Amino acid sequence: VRRVSSSGxxxxxxxxxxxxxLAGAGAEIERRLGGRQAVVCCDENVxxxxxxxxxxxxxxxxYSVSHVVIPAGEAQKDLARAEExxxxxxxxxxxxxxxxxxxxxxxxxxxxxxxxATYQRGVRFVQLPTTLLAQVDAGIGGKVAVDFRSGKNYVGxxxxxxxxxxxxxxxxxxxxxxxxxxxxxxxKYALLAGGDLWSWADALAGGGLTAAGIxxxxxxxxxxxxxxxxxxxxxxxxxxxxxxNLGHTIGHAIEAATSFRRFSHGEAVALGLHAALWLSQxxxxxxxxxxxxxxxxxxxxxxxxxxxxxxxxxxVSLTGRxxxxxxxGVGYVLLEAVGAPRAGVRVPHALELEVVEWLLAR
Amino acid sequence: VRRVSSSGxxxxxxxxxxxxxLAGAGAEIERRLGGRQAVVCCDENVxxxxxxxxxxxxxxxxYSVSHVVIPAGEAQKDLARAEExxxxxxxxxxxxxxxxxxxxxxxxxxxxxxxxATYQRGVRFVQLPTTLLAQVDAGIGGKVAVDFRSGKNYVGxxxxxxxxxxxxxxxxxxxxxxxxxxxxxxxKYALLAGGDLWSWADALAGGGLTAAGIxxxxxxxxxxxxxxxxxxxxxxxxxxxxxxNLGHTIGHAIEAATSFRRFSHGEAVALGLHAALWLSQxxxxxxxxxxxxxxxxxxxxxxxxxxxxxxxxxxVSLTGRxxxxxxxGVGYVLLEAVGAPRAGVRVPHALELEVVEWLLAR
Numbered sequence: 153v154r155r156v157s158s159s160g161x162x163x164x165x166x167x168x169x170x171x172x173x174l175a176g177a178g179a180e181i182e183r184r185l186g187g188r189q190a191v192v193c194c195d196e197n198v199x200x201x202x203x204x205x206x207x208x209x210x211x212x213x214x215y216s217v218s219h220v221v222i223p224a225g226e227a228q229k230d231l232a233r234a235e236e237x238x239x240x241x242x243x244x245x246x247x248x249x250x251x252x253x254x255x256x257x258x259x260x261x262x263x264x265x266x267x268x269a270t271y272q273r274g275v276r277f278v279q280l281p282t283t284l285l286a287q288v289d290a291g292i293g294g295k296v297a298v299d300f301r302s303g304k305n306y307v308g309x310x311x312x313x314x315x316x317x318x319x320x321x322x323x324x325x326x327x328x329x330x331x332x333x334x335x336x337x338x339x340k341y342a343l344l345a346g347g348d349l350w351s352w353a354d355a356l357a358g359g360g361l362t363a364a365g366i367x368x369x370x371x372x373x374x375x376x377x378x379x380x381x382x383x384x385x386x387x388x389x390x391x392x393x394x395x396x397n398l399g400h401t402i403g404h405a406i407e408a409a410t411s412f413r414r415f416s417h418g419e420a421v422a423l424g425l426h427a428a429l430w431l432s433q434x435x436x437x438x439x440x441x442x443x444x445x446x447x448x449x450x451x452x453x454x455x456x457x458x459x460x461x462x463x464x465x466x467x468v469s470l471t472g473r474x475x476x477x478x479x480x481g482v483g484y485v486l487l488e489a490v491g492a493p494r495a496g497v498r499v500p501h502a503l504e505l506e507v508v509e510w511l512l513a514r
Numbered sequence: 515v516r517r518v519s520s521s522g523x524x525x526x527x528x529x530x531x532x533x534x535x536l537a538g539a540g541a542e543i544e545r546r547l548g549g550r551q552a553v554v555c556c557d558e559n560v561x562x563x564x565x566x567x568x569x570x571x572x573x574x575x576x577y578s579v580s581h582v583v584i585p586a587g588e589a590q591k592d593l594a595r596a597e598e599x600x601x602x603x604x605x606x607x608x609x610x611x612x613x614x615x616x617x618x619x620x621x622x623x624x625x626x627x628x629x630x631a632t633y634q635r636g637v638r639f640v641q642l643p644t645t646l647l648a649q650v651d652a653g654i655g656g657k658v659a660v661d662f663r664s665g666k667n668y669v670g671x672x673x674x675x676x677x678x679x680x681x682x683x684x685x686x687x688x689x690x691x692x693x694x695x696x697x698x699x700x701x702k703y704a705l706l707a708g709g710d711l712w713s714w715a716d717a718l719a720g721g722g723l724t725a726a727g728i729x730x731x732x733x734x735x736x737x738x739x740x741x742x743x744x745x746x747x748x749x750x751x752x753x754x755x756x757x758x759n760l761g762h763t764i765g766h767a768i769e770a771a772t773s774f775r776r777f778s779h780g781e782a783v784a785l786g787l788h789a790a791l792w793l794s795q796x797x798x799x800x801x802x803x804x805x806x807x808x809x810x811x812x813x814x815x816x817x818x819x820x821x822x823x824x825x826x827x828x829x830v831s832l833t834g835r836x837x838x839x840x841x842x843g844v845g846y847v848l849l850e851a852v853g854a855p856r857a858g859v860r861v862p863h864a865l866e867l868e869v870v871e872w873l874l875a876r
Contacts, residue, residue: 273670306634
């Protein structure tokens with residue numbers, strides 16, 4: 153087991169990365185958090201796979217255990233579902249000192265985290281991410297939210313989990329598309345951090361992306377990179393955390409332009425990363441060689457290469473609504489080199505259109 | 515104008531206390547926060563009194579101003595109303611760097627604060643409290659929430675305002691019952707802090723409670739006391755913030771037992787303070803003389819003296835559900851002396867019943 157500990161957050165915590173960890177999750181939770189009651193929340197895809205194992209592990213650790221199973225999909229991440237979960241917590245007499253466990257991917261983690269953050273102003277919260285995306289990104293760092301109308305994550309807060317347990321064995325049951333989605337975030341970290349992370353991601357792409365090929369040191373390195381950035385700007389106030397949005401400005405716009413249905417988040421981010429690489433070479437001095445290496449990494453991971461069925465205007469019109477947009481227009485995260493990101497880069501409207509045209513023509 | 519500045523919070527801010535401040539509020543906000551758009555939120559009682567003045571002051575300071583008026587009353591503080599306000603913010607394109615202004619009492623401040631805290635994970639938020647309760651208590655310290663079923667403030671978070679402006683002139687239009695409600699919290703601070711605060715509260719009670727009699731130094735002292743306690747335990751984790759719950763354990767139970775309809779929050783707190791005084795003399799060594807002085811202060815402020823129409827069981831059965839209840843039963847805040855509170859005091863069930871019987875028989 154690799155343990156990555158955060159440092160400098162409002163409340164620090166451990167992220168455990170390894171194989172076969174779910175069976176011991178209850179004991180790890182109890183040792184750190186105590187509490188009497190545990191409520192495990194997951195979706196209907198994850199329930200038949202891992203719910204019983206997690207329940208048993210919590211029961212063995214001494215908790216009174218109950219669970220909530222919700223339908224699968226991003227559409228569940230809304231206020232109506234949050235309200236339903238408040239009702240469940242209320243009926244079960246959940247208290248602040250009890251433990252709420254999110255078992256699943258980013259949707260479940262975001263939704264359950266938001267409910268845990270706001271129920272009685274904060275119940276103890278644990279993430280057991282079962283997707284690559286959630287293990288390297290969504291499940292750590294404390295961003296929790298639900299969607300509102302077409303605003304993704306428009307209602308939320310910052311609330312750190314007390315513990316995150318990433319069991320890599322759960323990735324084996326992940327649909328291929330989900331694995332691809334997560335690999336886009338891995339590619340993002342590789343571009344941001346360079347060094348070992350780049351080499352390991354490159355090796356993953358070279359071996360053909362498989363669950364078994366995802367090494368614990370790769371996941372732990374992504375987690376470690378993210379936690380360091382988050383600690384420098386926990387509530388997204390200084391702009392430092394914005395580094396993590398590499399690829400996300402165009403990515404979010406593509407998601408919104410396709411009503412969050414056509415692409416998974418990770419797939420849209422992959423397209424956004426292609427765009428960021430293209431823009432970086434033109435605006436920030438990224439070398440053509442590194443730009444191409446970035447495109448190759450994304451292609452090697454089997455991620456979407458191009459966009460179709462949309463106009464550039466449709467996509468670009470949605471970049472401004474992104475909630476990270478400051479008053480002074482859209483600030484992009486781009487790369488001066490692999491491992492050397494720069495935040496808040498102004499991209500002229502004409503160039504935004506041009507890069508999306510390039511994605512459409514690629 | 516008296517300026518009380520917080521110190522040691524996750525984000526520090528000023529509380530301005532004085533008369534005739536609303537007209538200059540826009541300039542004070544603009545100087546500290548900037549931003550382009552301001553949304554003023556108030557209820558239908560406050561709108562005809564102060565909305566235009568606040569709008570004009572924000573417009574003069576350069577903001578693009580809009581407003582939301584909601585019906586009056588605690589029943590508005592729910593998730594449905596919060597969702598409606600998210601919709602308003604969405605339609606108006608509110609961004610994190612814009613300014614949301616809560617103009618009114620505790621209900622508006624709690625509701626609007628919760629919406630501001632969670633919309634896009636946090637929009638800049640300013641409190642312009644127009645009730646005594648909100649000026650000395652609800653409007654400062656960062657607790658924001660809505661009610662859920664019979665759980666008062668069961669869905670919320672901690673989110674500090676960027677500025678609070680307490681215009682004492684607004685208290686002149688306050689219904690007498692509201693003024694009384696706020697005076698219960700003033701009495702609470704007098705009991706907690708003793709010293710000057712006690713003397714000033716005692717003088718207020720002696721002069722018959724009037725809006726004109728409420729001195730800026732009294733309000734500023736309450737604010738200052740509260741901010742110091744909050745800074746020591748911003749997210750209610752160490753128990754230190756629990757000091758502010760003096761009188762609230764029984765008070766909340768009385769509110770819940772009467773479905774939040776019969777007593778205002780402050781009136782219920784006054785009854786809870788009577789109970790806390792009685793218990794303090796029996797459990798914590800509060801002298802009989804100080805106990806009596808406390809009862810006299812509350813009576814002098816014209817607050818409810820006794821309870822009727824309920825059984826002691828009905829009230830006591832609801833003290834345990836209070837979300838501040840730890841795993842080890844109900845911890846009360848009591849007084850060893852005026853100015854010397856102690857938190858986490860265990861009160862045996864039989865004594866809880868006895869003190870409510872005393873309130874019923876007083």
